[in-house]
Amino acid sequence: MHDPCYVYEPGFIDAAARAEIDAWLVTLRPLWEMRYSTVRPPPAGKEQRPLLRPVYWLGNWQFACLGYYEPPRRERDCAVAAEAFPPVLTRLVREIERRVRAGFPAQAVPRRWRLNTCLVNFYGDRTGGPRAEDVARVGEHRDFEPGPVASLSLGERARFQFVRRGATRDAPPVRTQWLEDNSLQVFGGPRWKDELLHRVQRVDDKQKLALPPAIAGFRTRRVNFTFRYVPDEHVIPYAELPPARRDDVRAYVTTLAASSPWFARALAAERVR
Ligand SMILES: O=C(O)CCC(=O)C(=O)O
Numbered sequence: 407m408h409d410p411c412y413v414y415e416p417g418f419i420d421a422a423a424r425a426e427i428d429a430w431l432v433t434l435r436p437l438w439e440m441r442y443s444t445v446r447p448p449p450a451g452k453e454q455r456p457l458l459r460p461v462y463w464l465g466n467w468q469f470a471c472l473g474y475y476e477p478p479r480r481e482r483d484c485a486v487a488a489e490a491f492p493p494v495l496t497r498l499v500r501e502i503e504r505r506v507r508a509g510f511p512a513q514a515v516p517r518r519w520r521l522n523t524c525l526v527n528f529y530g531d532r533t534g535g536p537r538a539e540d541v542a543r544v545g546e547h548r549d550f551e552p553g554p555v556a557s558l559s560l561g562e563r564a565r566f567q568f569v570r571r572g573a574t575r576d577a578p579p580v581r582t583q584w585l586e587d588n589s590l591q592v593f594g595g596p597r598w599k600d601e602l603l604h605r606v607q608r609v610d611d612k613q614k615l616a617l618p619p620a621i622a623g624f625r626t627r628r629v630n631f632t633f634r635y636v637p638d639e640h641v642i643p644y645a646e647l648p649p650a651r652r653d654d655v656r657a658y659v660t661t662l663a664a665s666s667p668w669f670a671r672a673l674a675a676e677r678v679r
Pocket residue numbers: 525527544549557564566585604605606630632
């Protein structure tokens with residue numbers, strides 16, 4: 407049965423767009439963030455740990471240690487202004503937005519909704535230790551940004567599942583979708599966005615891919631772009647974060663600034679304050 411709040415389209419990214427994305431990926435320097443601040447202790451009862459995967463954000467960067475954007479509980483001081491999408495992603499996003507406005511029910515698309523935020527997830531193996539460790543998965547969660555979210559997949563296919571909240575590990579998923587190379591997935595509305603959780607259960611490793619960019623201690627076999635909407639009034643320049651929150655992320659911004667003119671300017675803006 408056709409569900410107006412769910413889209414899966416294999417082959418959405420054509421060969422020309424894909425070549426442009428691959429060329430752009432080579433230039434990226436993803437971050438491997440820690441879950442909590444590195445300059446003050448983790449909250450009581452929590453252990454410091456690295457995220458399972460390196461990431462990059464466009465539009466705004468939601469640093470794990472500041473807490474992810476979660477309206478209405480956490481809206482301010484967590485979505486830090488970041489660089490714009492490269493032209494190829496802007497073009498693909500305009501097409502996705504057009505399809506959402508044409509096909510999704512109006513009540514599932516908030517006023518002023520547009521896909522202005524992108525999380526780039528790198529899935530693969532940690533290779534720093536004596537043996538490679540497969541960390542290509544994401545536990546069940548919701549994306550709290552309002553409105554539909556869209557994702558583009560590159561590389562090995564991923565087993566993506568929607569599950570009920572509180573379901574035991576062996577409970578059957580509500581929906582399983584293999585996300586293939588060059589595919590598009592979009593979901594929105596209360597059922598897919600709010601009532602169900604989603605996860606990446608595993609990623610194939612059939613082709614032994616090593617996707618760009620080279621990342622020390624990591625081999626990437628899948629890249630996923632997840633596009634979301636964060637209202638502009640909730641996106642804050644780094645230099646305007648409260649001082650303690652700037653302390654939490656300064657080391658990351660400094661690392662980013664080494665390869666990103668956007669973050670180099672953000673750091674300079676802090677110095678002249
Ligand atoms: O990799 C994917 O397909 C999904 C990623 C995801 O669930 C997320 O970034 O919130």
